């Protein structure tokens with residue numbers, strides 16, 4: 001995929017609503033066959049960027065290229081409207097027309113494009129087949145389940161075989177169980193059909209699961225872009241480290257240098273070793289982020305694995321989460337969380353192992 005041609009590039013996009021910059025020099029690129037997730041908190045600019053790419057929103061500056069065609073460039077005065085960009089949209093509210101059958105909903109875009117009826121029907125039938133909706137063309141939206149409506153919305157975006165589909169939080173209307181199965185169905189469909197897509201979501205798990213690459217937006221800027229494993233496993237900023245995954249955030253002072261990459265830190269007098277992710281320099285305050293799954297509570301006098309620090313910490317509570325327990329230990333003035341298979345005794349001290357490469361100092 002890194003060698004596939006670029007099907008969509010939005011470069012140096014700037015957009016303000018009034019005085020507020022909503023997109024501040026943002027660039028994204030989608031290659032053929034690739035799913036790029038735009039991930040970010042509510043208000044980070046995801047929808048605006050998607051609408052800019054699709055021609056529904058006019059940026060103040062930047063350039064949008066589809067394949068080899070420039071469809072927006074403010075310096076050259078180019079602005080091809082949405083209809084001329086031929087991208088497939090799937091919105092959060094599926095926006096199916098309730099009074100039209102599934103076939104009419106799916107074929108609507110083709111009718112607007114004045115495709116003759118016979119050809120249109122063939123296209124619609126083929127698209128319904130591809131999405132596992134064979135035989136449902138005569139139904140009305142209210143006669144379908146939430147998951148089926150979701151598929152119809154995707155069918156409607158795919159029917160004219162757009163080079164890229166743009167999906168804006170397409171799963172957020174589904175309830176939790178359906179959402180998980182829809183997520184894997186969507187990922188599978190996108191790869192089986194060889195589609196290229198931009199997938200907007202505020203849900204980190206969804207972004208990691210569905211995308212080949214993730215672009216994390218924060219306040220209208222790209223915080224970090226990379227593969228899901230890069231974003232999850234090697235965040236470059238404190239924001240990125242806390243946005244993805246479940247982690248404890250521990251304020252520390254940097255007490256010593258172990259090496260260029262490792263620092264001795266202290267949280268209210270409790271010392272441990274952390275890896276430097278930024279310029280956490282001697283004598284300064286820093287923040288250490290520790291993912292919950294990295295921390296281990298050691299049994300009795302078990303030998304700790306190499307590459308970490310063993311801390312004697314008091315547990316305050318153990319929460320039952322169903323498939324596991326989550327323990328809250330006091331570390332300095334903060335809470336260090338860890339997972340385990342059984343509850344611990346509140347108020348008792350346990351030996352807790354914190355890996356150096358899982359304790360990130362920013």
Ligand SMILES: Nc1ncnc2c1ncn2[C@@H]1O[C@H](COP(=O)(O)OP(=O)(O)O)[C@@H](O)[C@H]1O
Nearest residue numbers: 017018022040041042043044045046047048049
């Ligand atoms: N048409 C608009 N007029 C004014 N402000 C807007 C408009 N659309 C979006 N915004 C603002 O731009 C910011 C980004 O919005 P949006 O792109 O919808 O974010 P997201 O999809 O990440 O939640 C928000 O602060 C939002 O209030």
Ligand SMILES: [Mg+2]
Nearest residue numbers: 046047048168
């Ligand atoms: Mg949005």
